[in-house]
Amino acid sequence: MRTTLLSLSVMAAFVPQGLLWAADAPPLKVITVQSTGQTHNESTVDAVVEAVRQTSLSTQVAGAVVALHVKAGDRVRAGQELLRIDARAAHQNVIGAGAQVEAAQANLAVASKELERQKQLLQKQYISQAAFDRAQAQWDAAKAQLKALQAQNSAAQTQSGFFVVNAPYAGVVSDVPVTLGDMAMPGRPLVTVYDPTAMRVTAAVPQGLLAGVQAQPKGVRYEFPGVTGYSTPQLASQIQVLPSVDPVTHTGQIRLSLPTGMVGVAPGVFARVWLPGAAAGQGSAERVYLPTSAIVRRAEMTGVYVLDAQGKPSLRQLRLGQTSGDRVEVLSGLRPKDKVAAEPQLAGAVR
Template identity: 55%
Template sequence: MRHVRPLVSFAVVAWIACLNASAQTPAPSLELTTAEAAAGTASSAFDGVVEAVHQTVVAAQVPGAVVELDVKVGDRVQAGQTLLRLDARAAEQTATASDAQVRAAQAALDLAAKDLKRQKQLFQKDYISQAAMERAESAYKSAQAQANALLAQAGASRTHSAYHIVRAPFAGVVSEVPVSLGDMAMPGRPLLTLYDPARLRVTAAVPQSVAAQLPARPDVRIELPGLPAADAWRAPANVQVLPTADASTHTVPLRADLPARPEGVAPGMFARLWLPLARSGLAAGVTPVAVPAQAIVRRAELTGLYVLDPQGRPVLRQVRLGRALDGRVEVLSGLAAGERVVTNPQAAARVR
């Protein structure tokens, strides 16, 4: 016991010395990064849908059973590629019969041509009458007309037979295949749907009063909520207000072309068109301001920002947010343009 007490006493003294040293060490200073709240522009959103500029429904032109189906939904095809085949046995037999009739007509035409040549030689020597000569010419012309008619009929038969092979009219993506092997195709029945993924647009219905307020070249933004935030916003390549109106809803179609070959976008997706117009919910003359998204503080039901006061100290202030765009968020109320907000709110929360 006499050897243990000095050791315990020494440990206590060392611990107290450490506490004193730590108390004398100054706390590291917290650096706050700030950004200025910039004035934004008031805008209104209108729900729309993504459409394909070039889309077609390939339908059957002749009746027949589907005997070969070479594509499925989602496949990319090239122009002229075979998509499916219909049973063409009857059409091929008809085309073969037409070709045989053409050969027979051509043989009859050759015979009529040789006979006309002999009749001309005999007529020049006055061995036959003028009437016999005219009958020979008439027989030749009749055989020639018959051969041309059968040749045209054979061409129509071959064209009709080619309708049993359905090919892609342009390069694109197959979006729908409503038939299966063995199904009976009839003229006009849809076989598949094809669209060009390189040319897409967003179409929205806007009220006539809104369309009348739009400038000649409106600053329209496209929002695609189904995509990640980094890819959700696009600038349209072209904006067009169609010169038609819906009599039941009194709206005008507004089209905004997406940039060439948009990635991750497909027809039927939900989209919004943001127009540079004051929207409902904002007081007259009020313009929202925009701040970096990382400056937003969310605590339970509180949404706020750390704003620097005149002395440069961060103060938590409750705000009302609007839409997010390109890494920035609109603040509809609670903040004025020109005020500085803290972009690292966790550091601001530790400042006393």
């Protein structure tokens, strides 16, 4: 395999006279991207950090939130109460169901005594079989009613537990989208909890690169740009390639397990995954490097000023790769022979 390197030649150029900017402005230095014809066999994909266990908790009943014990960022233990919903009506239902059970038990006791008397009378042939059958039917009905009311009481007591939301496992609260007094509805997320001890990086990989990942799993690396201590690529210890490919995007999903205790790495953090690709000459790509001083960063946009045929600079968005010293790899957005302004602040002043 050959290694791809793109050399950059820097030359000074003056802005054409048609551009309107200060006459005493210094000359605009330009970087001309030139290719040496060398190639590389490694590519990158954007990824995101996920928690293996992340749960959005909600309730099965409606009611107002009357107690909220946690906020985003709090650590909770398994079974800890997180919030409570107004359950006064549910408690009244439990009391009413309990009273109905007691009444049914009293009716069953009366029916049992009546059945016993009718049985003794039948043995002495003082009553007919039909009269005894009626007493037996009344006892059976009272017993069945007691079972039905006991089931209703049990259901009411179970439903009263739906008004308290507890942590399913020890973890960290990542989001609390409700406040005191909000109305909780069945299925509405109330608290989101995740387990910080089991994290992973998930990436959508083009179908053409999946074979390289499966053939060289030990060559897969990941990094977290902007996270202190993890901005350089690290080898993945455990890799899982899901056995399906999206028919629309033609990408497969891979998951990289992360070690515990990574400070600053939480669900949703941006990650970059480096993948082993095809052998040289089989779909390999060229590498382009630029000085970091030529890069323009504005909010979430990263780019450079590229000069057109008339020498006028325009901002173009780039996708960057790994930084090496004072150079950064350009994954997309530039081609050989493109002219890039070496001083973006000066190029941005051109009108």
